[in-house]
Amino acid sequence: MTTGHDLSGMNAPRWIVIQLTEACNLRCRMCYEWGKAGSYHHKKKTVALDYAVLEKAIRQCLSYKPYFGFFGGEPFMYPEVFKAIKLIKEGGCGLDIPTNGLFIEKYAQDLVDVPPDRLWISLDGPEHINDRQRGTGVFQRVVRGIHKLHALRQARGAKLPGIGVTFIVTPETHLCIEEFFLSTIDLSMLDHLSIEFMQYATPEQVKTFRGVMEELFPETENTSSCISKETSPNGLIAEGLIRDRADFSGMDFKEIARQINRVKEECGKMGIYFIAYPKTSEEDNIRNYFTASWEKMADWHKYCPFPWIYAEIAANGDVTPCHTQYDITAGNIYGESILDIWKGDRLKAIRNRVRRELFPICTACARFYADPSKH
Numbered sequence: 001m002t003t004g005h006d007l008s009g010m011n012a013p014r015w016i017v018i019q020l021t022e023a024c025n026l027r028c029r030m031c032y033e034w035g036k037a038g039s040y041h042h043k044k045k046t047v048a049l050d051y052a053v054l055e056k057a058i059r060q061c062l063s064y065k066p067y068f069g070f071f072g073g074e075p076f077m078y079p080e081v082f083k084a085i086k087l088i089k090e091g092g093c094g095l096d097i098p099t100n101g102l103f104i105e106k107y108a109q110d111l112v113d114v115p116p117d118r119l120w121i122s123l124d125g126p127e128h129i130n131d132r133q134r135g136t137g138v139f140q141r142v143v144r145g146i147h148k149l150h151a152l153r154q155a156r157g158a159k160l161p162g163i164g165v166t167f168i169v170t171p172e173t174h175l176c177i178e179e180f181f182l183s184t185i186d187l188s189m190l191d192h193l194s195i196e197f198m199q200y201a202t203p204e205q206v207k208t209f210r211g212v213m214e215e216l217f218p219e220t221e222n223t224s225s226c227i228s229k230e231t232s233p234n235g236l237i238a239e240g241l242i243r244d245r246a247d248f249s250g251m252d253f254k255e256i257a258r259q260i261n262r263v264k265e266e267c268g269k270m271g272i273y274f275i276a277y278p279k280t281s282e283e284d285n286i287r288n289y290f291t292a293s294w295e296k297m298a299d300w301h302k303y304c305p306f307p308w309i310y311a312e313i314a315a316n317g318d319v320t321p322c323h324t325q326y327d328i329t330a331g332n333i334y335g336e337s338i339l340d341i342w343k344g345d346r347l348k349a350i351r352n353r354v355r356r357e358l359f360p361i362c363t364a365c366a367r368f369y370a371d372p373s374k375h
């Protein structure tokens with residue numbers, strides 16, 4: 001079976017996401033990392049990448065001109081975040097940064113002086129809804145930051161950083177999508193926006209995944225150093241994704257579809273780059289997503305191209321070809337070059353597996369629903 005995509009760029013990943021730090025100053029309810037059920041929730045000590053090791057890994061890849069992304073935790077809690085932005089931008093590569101937005105006000109000037117290409121700022125609704133999901137006082141601080149950054153950028157007559165919002169659709173936020181985008185925030189300040197469904201996995205999926213990983217890499221110990229035993233008793237980061245299907249039973253799928261399409265239409269009129277994960281914003285598709293009937297979704301597919309084009313570096317140095325699925329490790333940049341990992345036996349085994357069959361938890365990965373040609 002072919003993967004259906006060009007493998008000529010195999011010397012290096014063409015999209016690299018770096019989890020600079022696990023640390024985060026919020027405890028968002030739905031978060032698979034720091035939320036109540038998330039795999040980091042009880043962690044006492046967090047890990048961050050050593051800057052010298054990170055710099056070496058970035059430099060090894062720069063000449064291949066990959067597109068970079070940062071990840072967290074909260075990327076702006078990483079002390080050398082602006083050094084890393086400068087390195088990547090001076091190396092001629094693109095860079096996206098997702099952020100909870102709490103540091104934008106403080107770093108607005110630095111962001112205009114050393115701009116990444118795009119900021120994806122997390123906001124999940126009008127103030128009372130956002131703050132219920134993300135924490136009291138968060139909305140106001142983030143919006144102040146956006147206004148300040150936008151004003152500084154305009155004063156300079158600059159286009160960068162692109163300012164965008166990521167909205168996560170959960171049982172708490174699903175009725176406020178339209179109100180938030182069309183009546184609460186000033187859309188004219190945004191260059192891009194993304195509406196994404198809460199990712200989750202069933203206990204059965206994670207159990208099967210555990211079996212698959214044991215079969216694929218029988219010699220590997222669980223990566224329990226990264227996670228807390230309370231939420232991940234089997235030592236898997238993926239356990240932080242487990243949710244009860246009943247949590248989604250009260251959601252109005254028709255209304256979600258209507259609102260997303262309404263926002264999309266407005267973005268079209270205003271020239272704002274719009275994405276939705278999953279892409280097909282139709283009632284049945286959304287119902288299938290939130291009732292764990294992923295195989296019936298219009299967006300479901302049998303293969304994933306990401307192990308051939310993508311690498312993510314976790315804060316402990318582990319490299320995976322999957323977004324946030326840090327149990328699927330191909331090597332570690334503290335001991336090996338990222339380019340050797342990219343060509344190594346573990347990644348070959350992962351690719352062979354994905355060529356045959358997806359991992360049981362692939363449906364809980366945002367990249368599963370993403371178009372790999374668009375970052």
Ligand SMILES: C[S@@+](CC[C@H](N)C(=O)[O-])C[C@H]1O[C@@H](n2cnc3c(N)ncnc32)[C@H](O)[C@@H]1O
Pocket residue numbers: 024028030031032033071072073074075098099100101120121122166168196197198199200
């Ligand atoms: C894990 S956060 C890391 C960056 C930063 N801390 C932030 O909040 O933007 C990246 C994105 O994942 C989203 N997220 C958290 N939990 C999620 C879940 N269960 N399903 C989908 N997205 C989720 C966040 O809202 C954010 O937009």
Ligand code: SF4
Pocket residue numbers: 024025026027028031032033034035072073074100
């Ligand atoms: S700010 Fe980001 S990483 Fe932190 S808890 Fe919220 S979603 Fe998770």
